[in-house]
Amino acid sequence: MSTVKLTRLLCLTSILGMGLVGCSRPGPNSALRPRADDRAESIRAQYIDREATVEASMEDRIAYQPQPLDEYLRRQLLLGPESLTKLPEGKTREESLADNRHFIAKHVEEPNWTDNLVVAQACLALLEDAILLGQKPGDEDYEQAITWLTEIINASGRFAERPGPVLEWDTINAALIRAAYRSSLIGDNRLKDQTYFAFLPLWYMHHLQPSREDGSYETLLALINNSLIDQSLLYPSADIKWWLETIPEEPVNSALIPPALAAVEIPEDFTPPPPFAVYPRAAVLFWRSNWAPGADGLVVYGALDDDLSTFERAGQVEWIAHGDPVLIQAAQASEVVAVEAKPNPDGELTPQFIPKYSTMLIGDNLPKPGRAPIIARDLNALGGNLRVDGSAIYPELSLWHRDLFWEAGGELRIIDTVRFDFGQRDRTSFYWHLSATEPVTIETDRSRSIVEWGENAIVFQGNSLLDLEQFLVPDSETGDGVHVVIRLRTIGRPHSLRLLTRVLPREAPEEVAETDASSPEPIDN
Numbered sequence: 039m040s041t042v043k044l045t046r047l048l049c050l051t052s053i054l055g056m057g058l059v060g061c062s063r064p065g066p067n068s069a070l071r072p073r074a075d076d077r078a079e080s081i082r083a084q085y086i087d088r089e090a091t092v093e094a095s096m097e098d099r100i101a102y103q104p105q106p107l108d109e110y111l112r113r114q115l116l117l118g119p120e121s122l123t124k125l126p127e128g129k130t131r132e133e134s135l136a137d138n139r140h141f142i143a144k145h146v147e148e149p150n151w152t153d154n155l156v157v158a159q160a161c162l163a164l165l166e167d168a169i170l171l172g173q174k175p176g177d178e179d180y181e182q183a184i185t186w187l188t189e190i191i192n193a194s195g196r197f198a199e200r201p202g203p204v205l206e207w208d209t210i211n212a213a214l215i216r217a218a219y220r221s222s223l224i225g226d227n228r229l230k231d232q233t234y235f236a237f238l239p240l241w242y243m244h245h246l247q248p249s250r251e252d253g254s255y256e257t258l259l260a261l262i263n264n265s266l267i268d269q270s271l272l273y274p275s276a277d278i279k280w281w282l283e284t285i286p287e288e289p290v291n292s293a294l295i296p297p298a299l300a301a302v303e304i305p306e307d308f309t310p311p312p313p314f315a316v317y318p319r320a321a322v323l324f325w326r327s328n329w330a331p332g333a334d335g336l337v338v339y340g341a342l343d344d345d346l347s348t349f350e351r352a353g354q355v356e357w358i359a360h361g362d363p364v365l366i367q368a369a370q371a372s373e374v375v376a377v378e379a380k381p382n383p384d385g386e387l388t389p390q391f392i393p394k395y396s397t398m399l400i401g402d403n404l405p406k407p408g409r410a411p412i413i414a415r416d417l418n419a420l421g422g423n424l425r426v427d428g429s430a431i432y433p434e435l436s437l438w439h440r441d442l443f444w445e446a447g448g449e450l451r452i453i454d455t456v457r458f459d460f461g462q463r464d465r466t467s468f469y470w471h472l473s474a475t476e477p478v479t480i481e482t483d484r485s486r487s488i489v490e491w492g493e494n495a496i497v498f499q500g501n502s503l504l505d506l507e508q509f510l511v512p513d514s515e516t517g518d519g520v521h522v523v524i525r526l527r528t529i530g531r532p533h534s535l536r537l538l539t540r541v542l543p544r545e546a547p548e549e550v551a552e553t554d555a556s557s558p559e560p561i562d563n
Contacts, residue, residue: 127330135167142186152193153200153207161186166220175226185227186215191234195319196235201345202320204245208261211238215268222272230307235272242266243281243322245513247335247356249363259286266296274299277311284310285329298386316414321348323412327419327446332361334446339395340426343409352428353408353440355397357450359544363473364494364552366521368394372511377477392511392523395470398428398438398454401464405431421445434462450541456534463531470539471511472495474522482506489524493544496524500537503529 125134138160145157165183173180191214194200200207205214218229242262249255263286266278279302284292290298313333314325321340327333341349357365373389381387393404408430415420426440437457444450456466466488472478474491481488487498487506498506510520528535 058553072096081474087526088127117299119448131171135164135171138164138167139179139182147184147187152190155207155213158187158190158210158213161190162217162220165217169220169224174224181399183217184221184226187214187229187282190214191232194234194236195317197315197319198241198315199232199317199320199322201322201342201348204242205258205261211265212268215265215272216416219271230272235269239269239275239278239281240311241317242269242312244313244317246285247324247337247358247426248326248331248333248361249358263290267296267299270299271296274302276302276304276308278302280304280308280310286416299469313419314417316417316424318412320414321345321352321410323414323417323424325417325422326358327421334359336442336450338412338424338426338442340407340412341405341410341428341431343407343430345526347405349405349407349410349431350393351395351397352431353397353426355440355450355452357440357444357541359494359541364541366471366473368392368471368485368511368521368523369513370394372509374509374511376507376509378507390507390509390525392509392525393469396469398432398456398469399467400432400434403432403434403464406433407431419446421448434458434464436460443444447543449543452539452541454535454537454539456536459534460516463533465528465531466535467525467527468537468539470524470526472496472522472524475519476522477508477510478522487526490524495542495544496525497540497542498524498537499540500526500535502532502535504537505529524531 090456094393099272100423126137129137142157142160142164145151145154148154151157161183164179165187168177168180168183171179175181175184190210214229215235218232218235221228222230242265246255246262249253260401263282266281267290271276274296279299282295282299283304287371303476310329313327313329314323316323319342321342323338325337325338326335336358337356339348339351339354339355342353351367354367355365356363356367371394372392374392375387390400393399397405405428410426410428410431413425413427414422415424417424421444423441423443425442428438428440429435432438435456436459439453439455441453441455442450443453454468458464472489473494476491478489478491485499485501485503487504489496500503507525507527509523509525511523513519513521526537
């Protein structure tokens with residue numbers, strides 16, 4: 039019997055003796071032990087303490103290394119007086135300045151104007167117009183540009199994060215980097231000295247998960263590399279140089295590396311950046327076991343109460359085992375027929391709505407805008423545990439907690455706890471997007487279902503009867519391909535329920551069986 043089959047058999051055997059989730063009392067050291075409601079505040083207080091620790095550890099990595107300006111840097115950003123910013127056709131510099139100021143003044147009255155990439159570019163243009171017209175710190179138009187650019191920076195989180203993929207914000211970040219550098223050329227370091235630019239490299243680095251099967255991997259890596267090179271114009275650091283020398287499979291063209299970054303020496307005792315972080319302002323956690331291509335990876339999303347782009351993905355989990363995706367997300371929501379659907383009395387097959395994310399529906403209702411914080415209890419290179427509290431985004435519920443426990447090279451456990459408000463009951467549906475591209479094997483009984491494909495196995499076990507179906511949904515990220523979605527739906531309308539989802543460990547390939555030597559030592563945050 040293979041090692042994979044033996045490991046899986048042992049895992050499944052342990053499930054048989056466990057009983058229904060919530061029907062027996064876990065031991066005092068069990069990862070499944072319940073957390074009483076009256077502990078919620080103490081947990082949040084602990085989270086705030088941990089947040090402060092994480093912030094302090096990140097601040098320790100700030101390495102301000104001002105370097106002499108040279109002609110190379112001026113050419114890189116086309117900032118020298120010999121190459122003026124291109125003017126709109128038929129406009130003078132004075133007219134360009136007036137147009138940019140009027141355009142920005144009109145848009146700053148709008149909500150969330152700091153997220154508008156066109157406004158950010160206009161602020162940069164205003165700054166450059168003012169400088170090229172001879173304005174200096176203290177002059178009206180110059181100061182107005184600095185004020186607006188500072189407001190854009192302040193709209194981010196404390197670690198330079200913003201909600202949504204880093205690709206959406208790259209244009210804004212590029213404008214901010216250029217503005218900080220441009221103003222530093224005339225001796226004004228107010229933008230350059232913002233801690234935003236110290237944390238920005240880590241925000242970009244943490245987006246790269248170890249799955250190379252994702253069609254966007256190379257595109258994302260190229261974007262990260264290009265931004266890090268630009269960021270090094272402000273503050274060259276050992277972190278950036280290590281990344282560019284270690285992470286890309288192909289060496290970065292040395293002609294693109296600024297001399298100041300090339301001159302940075304990586305210390306012998308250098309520790310790479312920790313490959314994990316929680317970003318509260320973006321409501322996301324990134325984790326990977328190390329920086330090696332065959333690492334394990336985890337991404338978990340929460341929701342912000344002031345950002346309508348985040349609530350539908352609250353609770354979304356993406357899991358990568360040894361560099362291979364297991365739990366994924368779709369490119370879009372779908373309406374498809376179940377794989378083994380039965381015709382209705384009219385002989386027709388009824389398509390079912392499948393959300394884009396691995397989240398939950400109450401009846402046919404999607405979540406509503408609201409806050410779903412990520413409360414990280416433990417986080418280090420060996421694994422961690424956290425809670426997504428999504429109680430506020432489902433009006434029908436008094437409680438929805440999604441608790442995650444995971445180990446590098448081991449299994450991922452997800453526990454969903456749902457409780458309806460008084461007088462509110464409906465069928466509850468859980469969705470999981472899998473990396474499987476063909477129908478999976480399902481074995482089920484009254485309380486437990488086992489889903490298998492390839493070397494992957496997931497066990498679902500709840501304290502209410504569940505109906506399980508699988509769907510093949512379009513996956514535009516892989517061309518015309520499809521992937522499997524599992525839907526677990528309560529048969530009745532229980533007032534409360536608990537569902538345990540276990541993504542069982544799989545054997546690591548030989549080439550990634552050993553931990554990468556460049557990985558940081560585990561740290562407790």
